[in-house]
Amino acid sequence: MARRRNPFDIFGDFDEMFEEMLKEFENMGPGEHESGPFFYGFSINQRPGEEPEIREFGNIRPESGKIEIGERKPLVDVFDTDKTVQIVAEMPGIEKEDVELSAEGRELEIKASHGERKYHEFVDLPADVDIDSAKASYKNGVLDITLNKIQRPSRKKRINVE
Structure with missing residues (x-):
């Protein structure tokens, strides 16, 4: 008999x-999973008045039904301020x-490779930015990138009606 799912169980799919x-780990033979570590996660971000954004990260791709080890997707946060866009990975x-x-x-595009550890991610920016203004630093496993937004002057113009 099929198990009825509780409609309030929002983590059922993740379970x-x-x-x-x-x-999959149990079915692997000896030595097949010694190249770890393996990790998979997701972050949920919701801004006021917007739909929640769910992002995956890690080096396991469970959507294929199998464990596929490849480049890791870093956990990335994007902060949109009045004058800048900040990316933290x-x-x-x-x-x-x-x-x-x-x-x-x-x-x-963020890429990094050191030995067997590889990261790769494309980040959609929330605004037009001045690429020449980019500043990036990496410390204690955290990459911090700041880009200035392109400031387009707004001007008022009279429009004639014909």
């Missing part, structure tokens, strides 16, 4: 995904020399 991941286990950043339009 099922976690159980599937554990089964958690990428432990690398050196600042390992980080590559590039930006085009409203997209920032």
Whole structure:
């Protein structure tokens, strides 16, 4: 008989995904999972008046039904202020020399590789930014990037009606 799901159980799907991941680990042969660590997570961010944003991070891709180890997706937070856009990415286990950043339009690409540890993520920026203003620092596993917004002067113009 099928189990009835409690409509108030918002984590039911996550429980099922976690159980599937554990089964995959149990079915692996010796030595197949010694290249860890394995991690998967998500962050939920909700701004007032907007729908919640759910972002995944980690080096396991459970959506395929199998455990696929690859590049890690760092946990990334984007802060939109009046004059700047700040991006904070958690990428432990690398050196600042390992980080590559590039930006085009409203997209920032973060790449880093140190030994077997690899990170890669595309970040959608919430505003147009001045790429030449970019400042980045990496300390204690945290990458901090600040970009100035492009300030477009607003001007008033009279429009003739024909």
